[in-house]
Amino acid sequence: MAKKKLTFPRKNIALDMTAMCDVAFLLLTFFMLATKFKPDEPVIVDTPSSISEIKLPESDIITITIDKEGAVFFGIDNQTTRYKLIEAMGDKYNVAFTDFEKNEFALSSTVGMPVGSLKQILSTASGYEKSKIKQPGIPIDSTNNQLRDWVDLGRRMNLEVTGKVPRVAIKGDKNSDYGVVKEVIATLQDLNINRFNMITSLEAAPEGTPAAMAAASEE
Amino acid sequence: MADVEIKEGGTKGKQKKGAKKQSTRVDMTAMVDMAFLLITFFMLTTTMSQPQTMEITMPDKQENSDDKMKVRESRTVTILLDEDDKVHYYQGVTNEMPEVHTTNFGKDGIRKVLLQKKQEIGKVRNPESGKLEDGIIVIIKAKDEAKYKNMVDILDEMNITGIRTYAIVDITQGDLDLLAASETAAAGQTVGG
Numbered sequence: 001m002a003k004k005k006l007t008f009p010r011k012n013i014a015l016d017m018t019a020m021c022d023v024a025f026l027l028l029t030f031f032m033l034a035t036k037f038k039p040d041e042p043v044i045v046d047t048p049s050s051i052s053e054i055k056l057p058e059s060d061i062i063t064i065t066i067d068k069e070g071a072v073f074f075g076i077d078n079q080t081t082r083y084k085l086i087e088a089m090g091d092k093y094n095v096a097f098t099d100f101e102k103n104e105f106a107l108s109s110t111v112g113m114p115v116g117s118l119k120q121i122l123s124t125a126s127g128y129e130k131s132k133i134k135q136p137g138i139p140i141d142s143t144n145n146q147l148r149d150w151v152d153l154g155r156r157m158n159l160e161v162t163g164k165v166p167r168v169a170i171k172g173d174k175n176s177d178y179g180v181v182k183e184v185i186a187t188l189q190d191l192n193i194n195r196f197n198m199i200t201s202l203e204a205a206p207e208g209t210p211a212a213m214a215a216a217s218e219e
Numbered sequence: 220m221a222d223v224e225i226k227e228g229g230t231k232g233k234q235k236k237g238a239k240k241q242s243t244r245v246d247m248t249a250m251v252d253m254a255f256l257l258i259t260f261f262m263l264t265t266t267m268s269q270p271q272t273m274e275i276t277m278p279d280k281q282e283n284s285d286d287k288m289k290v291r292e293s294r295t296v297t298i299l300l301d302e303d304d305k306v307h308y309y310q311g312v313t314n315e316m317p318e319v320h321t322t323n324f325g326k327d328g329i330r331k332v333l334l335q336k337k338q339e340i341g342k343v344r345n346p347e348s349g350k351l352e353d354g355i356i357v358i359i360k361a362k363d364e365a366k367y368k369n370m371v372d373i374l375d376e377m378n379i380t381g382i383r384t385y386a387i388v389d390i391t392q393g394d395l396d397l398l399a400a401s402e403t404a405a406a407g408q409t410v411g412g
Contacts, residue, residue, distance in 0.1 A: 177363060
């Protein structure tokens with residue numbers, strides 16, 4: 001038998017990409033409008049989990065981060081507030097920040113060092129490099145409780161800027177000592193902040209417990 | 220066939236001689252590539268959900284101690300959080316030297332204890348509203364060496380077991396003494412037995 005040569009009809013394999021392109025750009029537009037960039041965090045914090053499903057409000061938040069070594073960081077979400085806050089802190093601690101340094105501070109989300117050494121960092125490093133510097137944490141001892149001033153002035157400035165008293169959220173690492181958390185809570189109580197949130201990650205309520213039954217009856 | 224078709228005039232007269240028929244096909248592959256690349260970027264950088272939180276209300280420090288609730292002492296269960304994820308608990312007040320038990324955060328640990336105590340203490344009529352409420356009052360005290368996770372876990376246990384009345388209180392010397400006493404007693408027992 002003679003071998004038959006296999007021949008394929010030549011086909012044009014170009015696809016019509018118009019529809020795909022349309023969808024791609026639609027999604028792109030959606031994500032661009034819906035996106036809110038993750039704030040850069042100076043430390044990685046592994047939050048403990050709880051069954052609580054209360055969401056953190058989107059704006060007007062003061063975040064107090066506690067890392068596993070017990071260093072305390074302070075963050076507030078509004079940029080204008082941060083600008084005013086650094087001015088107020090500078091006045092309080094007699095540190096004269098330049099406009100450049102104030103802007104630099106307004107652009108970075110979290111602070112974790114004594115006010116005294118803040119000027120040097122803000123003047124020398126750009127925002128990007130700053131995130132690489134290990135911040136030692138804000139002093140919270142009773143003789144030099146700078147966290148108290150940060151929170152106090154932060155609340156006042158935010159009230160001035162947005163007209164709202166911000167909510168305080170504590171974001172602690174699983175393995176941070178309770179002693180530090182206790183100091184932070186005592187500081188908040190000292191400022192008459194008795195309601196605050198603790199940021200946790202979600203886990204399901206264990207079966208057979210009152211919480212699980214309550215959740216089931218709701219559904 | 221990433222192309223845009225252009226309909227010819229059809230039956231309309233002759234084609235002009237000079238007007239060359241040019242293909243208007245546009246290759247969109249590169250554009251789609253780029254669009255998807257950007258989508259991926261935005262999808263990965265975006266934070267869609269807000270983190271979960273736990274709400275805590277602490278008692279007012281400045282409040283007068285006169286209007287503090289007076290409760291039967293046997294209704295209170297005190298939980299002491301210790302290092303290495305240990306949990307101690309006792310019922311009643313410190314100066315009566317109550318028996319201190321030790322347990323853990325496991326499934327059969329503190330949760331079982333709390334549910335059992337809740338049942339034991341039973342319901343109490345609220346003098347203001349007249350409604351029956353759980354009588355158990357949990358006082359949470361943590362040693363400085365305890366981890367933050369322990370505190371969140373125990374607050375979570377309060378939610379899980381449905382205990383509404385609890386308070387976070389600083390640990391006192393009395394509690395520490397009680398703990399030390401129970402530990403030496405336990406050590407003595409193991410040596411003696």
